[in-house]
Amino acid sequence: MKLTEIQADALGELGNIGAAHAATTLSQMLMSNIEMDVPAVDIIDIAQFYKCVGDEKVALVVFRIKGEVEGEGFVVVTMPLASAIRMTNTMLGMDDMDREINEMDQSAIIEIGNIMVSAFLDATAGLLGIVMLPSPPALCIDMAHAGMEALIAEVAMETNDVVIFRTNLTSGEHAIDGTILMFLTPEMLGNLLSLLEALTSQGM
């Protein structure tokens, strides 16, 4: 499976709009500026996935994409544990970095993920003229690769390719790094692409 240049650009733009909205919500919550890198859309063979994501410990919040688009897809917010703790500290005005991740951090990560991913899906769905909603969130504090494997098992049941959209968000001021990822089945990718093509043919 390969994307044409036009398809990759269109998907990148779609993700860009979604990520920009997610970044805005994060920026409001942290009351600081958030930098966002250029989103990348890749089609990766599942056997190569370990080259993209390692077994370092992270916080991972996962949402299944629900709504008016056929196929399976997930949106994931992931951050290194130190960033997660700094994020909770920043929001609650604390400065104790020398601690383990606790229940309060976990609730904060879930809630922030929820707000970011809702904004992400709202913006992309709004552009496509459909409804997309996140499922209730699920949290995992563990190896990044291990957390994402269960999602890959869902989206690559019948193929060996997984479509991965990825963009990094950074707060330089608070040294908080996070990544938004989207995993799609080829079916959901195809549906998003046809919606995008219909838009461009209307002279968007």
Next chain:
Amino acid sequence: MAEFRPIDVNARFIGIGEYYVGGDAMTTIGLGSCIALILHDERHGVGAMAHVMLPESKGQTDRPGKYADTALVTLLEGLGAFGSRNGSIRAKMVGGANMFGFNDNNLNIGERNIEAVHNALKEKRIFLDAEDVGGKVGRSVIYNPKAGGEIVVRRADGVCAEL
């Protein structure tokens, strides 16, 4: 104390759905719901590992390492070429976690993978020597067929243990 440093080790990386049969050290990082199925033949100093992602192949044949049912058959065939017979092969398995703690059938692929590997081993009468499976924890594993079939499992908190 068991050690695990995949970067330092000159081991073959087995990606999702891949497998390897031979005498070289092999490793799989970040097992979540997937299972590293390891077959060791002490007599011949060879072994095999598959990174199993799903329980059933449902007729798919392009990636035998990806499914529990096809992985075991393929590993046994590969070991057969080294002169291994079922009687001298022992199995170990690692992984099959439920990373998000979901109880619905959908995301608990880990549990279904464990069951499928157990069944496949029983069917082929391969002795399951040891396992570190289930729970809500990611695992990395390194296996060296030459060093007496030593397997080291590392968890997300950095704790290493021999299996």
